[in-house]
Amino acid sequence: MSKKLLHTPEGVRDIYGKEYARKLQVEQKIHEIIFSYGFEDIQTPTFEYFDVFSREIGTTPSKELYKFFDKEGNTLVLRPDFTPSMARCAAKYFMEDQDPIRFGYMGNTFTNTSNLQGKLKEVTQMGAELINDASVEADAEMISLVIEALKNTGLKRFQVAIGQVEYFKGLCQEAGLDEETEYDLRSCISGKNFFAAQELLEERNVQEPYRSVLLKVADMFVSMTSLGEARKLVHNERSLAAIDRLEQLYEVLKLYGVEEYVSFDLGMLSKYNYYTGVIFKAYTYGVGDAVVKGGRYDNLLHQFGKEAPAIGFMAVIDDIMEALDCQRAEPP
16 A cells, blocks of 8 residues: 555656756746736636536536535536636626736646546646737737747747638538537547548538538648638638638738748637637647647637637647657757
8 A cells, every 4th residue: 555655646747856947947938928928927726616617618528527526515626727717717807897808827737538648637737818809919919929938948840730610610501510510520520530520421411512621621731822722612701701810810920920830720620619710729849739729719708797709828838848858959
């Protein structure tokens, strides 16, 4: 028994010595950029009511949450994700505010998954949320912030892929897909399981040409110049407006001087249902998953009683450190 107690449970680990010193340095470098963009620090509880992360709100599946009860019998969960907590705070403390609200945060998140594949169940995340701003300038501000933050950690070889959820949703609507089929198809595409997506479309009797177009979009990495080709695939206002938004976004990103770090992926979707428009992920060498994820969630605050557009991102500090080690890079 005493030998067993010396080990941590599966999916968590101790960090100490030089590694912990480097982690603190990386956190400081990201915080410098978040602070320089005018974001104020906020701290939310490590656990919240279960309903804050419910399926209706569109966050982590219930089976992946660490759940427990308080003495009154309320179901509580360790936070798997910061964004719903940020939305709750904005609704609670800034209900009447119409000016842009900028939150910056850092803390650990917890995901109870058995499919680890080298991932930890407890990771440190840093991020920022910009609330009460629906403009394309806000989209560009957040993506520029991500790029500058990653550069400040010492990473040089990375790319931010940008997608648009509305392009996919408009195409599903045009194809006449019901809500369940759209949800299942999104799960297949977000997991990059294209064979499952093809099988699903055949089972649900989705007709041509929509079946082929949906499968093509599922794996559509495009350059700025080829967004015109994506425009030709659709005939609905929702998807066309999504392309317009991406073109406007690219023009603002050029003003920031970060366009060399940007690419487009119209097949990019998320397991989080709350994303409504532009979404983005940052990839770098040495890590199998995105080190930063973010996007626009204009309807999420409605779940907490506040009507407000918002966009945000989160960076996984543990993955950024892994990338820095692999690339033998150091913070400047």
